[in-house]
Amino acid sequence: MPDGTAADNMPLFRAVVERVWGGSDRVHGRAYIDALVKAGFDKKSMQVTEDRSTVGNPAESLQFAVRWKDGQCLIGQVGPETGSPVTALLPGLAGGACLVGTTRTIDW
Numbered sequence: 309m310p311d312g313t314a315a316d317n318m319p320l321f322r323a324v325v326e327r328v329w330g331g332s333d334r335v336h337g338r339a340y341i342d343a344l345v346k347a348g349f350d351k352k353s354m355q356v357t358e359d360r361s362t363v364g365n366p367a368e369s370l371q372f373a374v375r376w377k378d379g380q381c382l383i384g385q386v387g388p389e390t391g392s393p394v395t396a397l398l399p400g401l402a403g404g405a406c407l408v409g410t411t412r413t414i415d416w
Contacts, residue, residue: 373406
């Protein structure tokens with residue numbers, strides 16, 4: 309719902325996350341970003357963490373987010389250490405971000 313609030317769009321966000329989690333690309337951040345774009349979310353408003361740790365091991369969890377125009381953030385977390393996918397609606401951070409720390413450049 310492009311004209312809806314972040315809360316209005318949470319059910320779609322959650323459904324996309326659960327669908328990707330159920331597939332073979334469940335531990336790849338790009339799969340979540342691509343699926344969210346396909347569902348109509350704006351790639352320019354997204355953040356995603358790295359698939360691998362700083363020493364090259366698979367990440368224990370991935371986080372990704374969409375900042376909505378109302379300043380709220382749709383946030384997802386998945387990974388082997390997370391168990392089932394977790395989604396949350398949280399206020400955006402000052403400066404326009406949703407996730408704290410270093411995130412991956414979405415350049416594809």
